[in-house]
Amino acid sequence: MKHLNKILVAAMMVMGLSSHAQDSNNPWAVSFGVNAVDTRTSAGNDTGFFEQHFSQPFAVKDNWNVLPSVSYISVSKYLGDNFSFGVQGSVNKIDKYVKFDPTAVGSDSRGMVVSNPGDLMYYGIDATVKYSFMNLINSKVIDPSVHVGGGYTFFGDSSYGTVNPGAGLTFWFSDNIGFSLESSYKKSFGDREDASGTPDAPSHFQHTAGLTFKFGGKDTDGDGVYDKDDACPEVAGLKEFNGCPDSDGDGIIDGNDACPDVFGLAALNGCPDTDGDGIADKDDACPDVFGLAALKGCPDADGDGIADKDDKCPTVAGPKENAGCPWPDTDGDGVLDKDDKCPEVKGTVANKGCPEVSEAVMMKLNEYSRTILFDSGKASFKKQTYPTLVSITEILKEYPYSRFLVEGHTDSDGSNEMNQTLSENRAAAVKNYLIENGIKADRLNSTGFGETKPMDTNKTAAGKAHNRRVEISLIKE
The missing domain is CATH 3.30.1330.60 (OmpA-like domain)
Structure with a gap:
């Protein structure tokens, strides 16, 4: 386990890079778990490419070298357009050196020659560019991907570079946590063994399985909507309103709500209308009584154009000049008091309500x-x-x-x-x-x-x- 420290240090040195699928909301990701190394791709005598590389790919017990601990870690950063880039570090111990060579002396029924090279330590540092298909298939859970990159492998006392094509699949349990599976074919620059047959620079498959954690998204107001998508990044809000609040729960965001603290109607910009007269309570001079828009929401029972609350005679029509009451004719001469120059003495209409001089x-x-x-x-x-x-x-x-x-x-x-x-x-x-x-x-x-x-x-x-x-x-x- 002391070798694990080496790979952890290597991973920390490339913390600014990426290798697992993420997005612009959470541009960073860290993955860690178990890796397996399968060397059966090593060259044999007169073996075909398919047999050499893909025969019995899942013979785990017979072919795979697995270190039963956390044996890889990767750090990733999203680049945009479904691409990410990063570095992975891994450690393993090779106690099964497998090569496909049905013609070799000692090969088993599968055509495999398995040897123990003496518990060789394996270290790998690999850079990868990955493309995720999750957005293309419109899924929020299943995340298939392909990748290509290169790396450097330390295999016992030897070391060599590799080209690493591969594919992966991540299952996202939430926006930030997923379970990742990945396979890479690490093609070395010249498969070789030393004179004794000990592996020197073999091509090989490396498989990983582990947890992926996405992070780095900024959510200033803590409402679960990242700032880049949050229309109100400084105020906690709701996802359905792009992060903006709706304090009164009337379906109108506070920024567009003329009455943000009181449940209201969309037709009235979020303000209530208690009396149902179509006038928002805040603009209604009589908010508890159905009224007319022309009178600021107040009723006019006698229809004289004067609100009942200001009408001294609310059930009898009268002019505004007389506070909503009909003009009196005190002397009964047919001339209203307002026009009668002699309101208390009976007169004639011709003489403006005053008696005529005969x-x-x-x-x-x-x-x-x-x-x-x-x-x-x-x-x-x-x-x-x-x-x-x-x-x-x-x-x-x-x-x-x-x-x-x-x-x-x-x-x-x-x-x-x-x-x-x-x-x-x-x-x-x-x-x-x-x-x-x-x-x-x-x-x-x-x-x-x-x-x-x-x-x-x-x-x-x-x-x-x-x-x-x-x-x-x-x-x-």
Whole structure:
């Protein structure tokens, strides 16, 4: 067994080479086991090639030299395209030197001459290029191969080179462990014996049987998918997803899953849809209630376009401006409050919900206005006029959204310029009184017509009195 150390050292020296089938995932392989040497291929007298090389190839007990221990080791590296290259070292002890020579004296019934050369030690170091057929036959278990190479054999005191064609078969128990069988014909450069018939440089068969271990594949995340084939080499994942994870188990890898931690639907990029409305929960404002896409997954029971959660009247359609409720018509005049300028007073549609100023009201206003008395030649009111002004103010307050024009008129006494100015000032005085007593300024205008619009004759005192007047007219929009 001390000779085994020599072969182990030799194998370690060629650790960067290869001889057994592997692949790019596991580029390295180590094999070790038992080897057998069969020398029956040694030349005999007038023997044919087939008889010499292939007669009784499996006569193990009679022909094979087997060292009952680990007697070979090989180290291999994958080259690509099913090729590998490497070195094998082996050790054996030759106690059966067999040659096929039926004509020789002492040959047995098989035509073999068997001798014991004195327990010669055998050492071999061989380099081999191998081609594997496993991918071609699309198998993951059975791995047939052929190889060719060369080596150097130490046979007793002699040593010589050989050319080594051969074939093998490996059965893979897993991705990394297999049982390998291999046979090589080691053709020496000139079979020869010394003068005494002791073998010197015989060609021979060498058979090996042992375990093969593949290694060297890098799997950074430890998920069983090698980095070269791992789409997510830094994160542990699943083989069916090329090494990428699927944390929620929904069949969508985390990198493509919009909701990687929650089981979801492929149609929603891996996100769940609790209410089944076709909107992912993460985008659904109402994830527990079936709703509409237009309302971010919320329902709209009354169909008014306002989500129920924001609708103050969810069962009755209404405008958004009124929070989903129908507009009220408080005064019942047919004009909705939103459009009703007088929402609490019944009016007409034509007057935007406000009561209209009738002709009778206007007649009453002018009955009052024509009795307004001013100091002579001035725009100041006489004392007895104030009750009339109060009555006019009260009437205008009943029509808060109606606008009025206050008109001033004079008789013909005096110049036209003076009368025009006086009429404007008197109309303005009435307007100002009304504003000071609660009528909004934007509802009132005033103007003066001087002596241009008499309502009676200016030839009598009574007629002139009628012409000195104030009138109020309705401004229509």
